[in-house]
Amino acid sequence: MIYLDNAATTSPKPQSVLVAVNRALKQYSANPGRSGHEDSQKAAMAVYECRKRAALLFGAPAEDKVVFTLNCTHAINYVLKGLLSPGDHVIMSSLEHNAVTRPLHILSKHGVAVDTAEVIFGDMEATLRSFERLIKPKTKLIICTHASNVIGTILPIRQIGEMCHRKGILFAVDAAQSAGILPIDMGEMNIDFLCVAAHKGLYAPMGTGMLILAADLPGTLIEGGTGTNSISLTQPEDFPERLESGTINTPGIAGISAGIDFVNRKGLDRIYDHELQLVTRMYDGLSRMSSVQMYTDRPEKGVYAPVLSFNVMGQPSPVTADMLDKSGIAVRAGLHCAPSAHKRIGTLDQGTVRACPSAFTSSKDVDSLLMAVQKMDYKQKNGRNY
């Protein structure tokens, strides 16, 4: 199977991640942060080492501000529901994933005002102004994706962060498609809350994510045992345990550590260049086919993350994906849990076929995709319907 669905989760995982997870299952099988025995302390150290790696990779203020979550959606919910109260105003972009739009939809029914800033393709200044125009006295938070999971468009988060910092507004970033691919420095970019899907660009197992904080988060969403201050019915004040009730996923976290090491060894620049080159190869090949519709300009460094959407005209996107699946190529069709993005590009009815490479994808894999789509293009041109 040629796997081009890395925007959903990366596959395969590096051998080092498999080894780390297996080792954790065997050697760190005690519950970290609960007991005093040697095994518990070993597990706690392994978890702490991961916090250190993540803090370094993302320019976080300190290791204790790295909170492990189930995934990026979990992290985003922590931010939105832990921060926003009735009467607050929040701004999101027009390309957001349901991980952002759905909790905000619920919060809007409870008195939180939500506005959507239009992303202006090819013009980061105009996109920034789009956010700025919506700011009100009660604006508490701006939240946006770093890069669209449908079309790869990179948002100007450095400029948005600088604007937020100047205006005293908190800034949250959904880094699901960018962590491990694009450089992120929370300090330099004035990011207060960074939400990470560790199982994507960091090559960790599914069921792992991170919320990294550079600002206080008053609400807790989930309360329970933290291994500290047990006599109190109140959730402890200190992070990260404040947001980590219950037993954490130590083998998964060991996988995050190994995944971060993998990314560091390869280098972010190399990973991004490699993947963008593949997506550009896809784009160039697909855009030459007369019955294939593209939805963006040619991928360009700094403008697009390595995610590409297309359609074979006259053929529903799930049919295209199904045919590719039968040719041994894995992609994702439909709305990609991001109807906002599809509305923005005019594909809300039919969705798109999305292809996304990883560090393990080769140009041969891309050529196989192109050959398979070319067959559909040929059949379309010769009037054969599906």
Added chain:
Amino acid sequence: MDKTIFIVGSVTNAIRGRDLLRTNGINAYTERTPNGLNQTGCGYNIIIAGNKTRAESLLMNAGIRILGVSGAN
């Protein structure tokens, strides 16, 4: 040299504090807080054999909340 026990709550704070003190030349290790030492229930300690005042200052400046301090031989 007399030992000092800093009760710091979470294992993350304990490890972070220990590493910070070691980086600053203070011999430190962590352990689970024994019963009777911590009024709040469960927690972790950082135990040092060194300058208590300096260690306390380093921990506090790093934002590590000290829930209690005790001496031990």
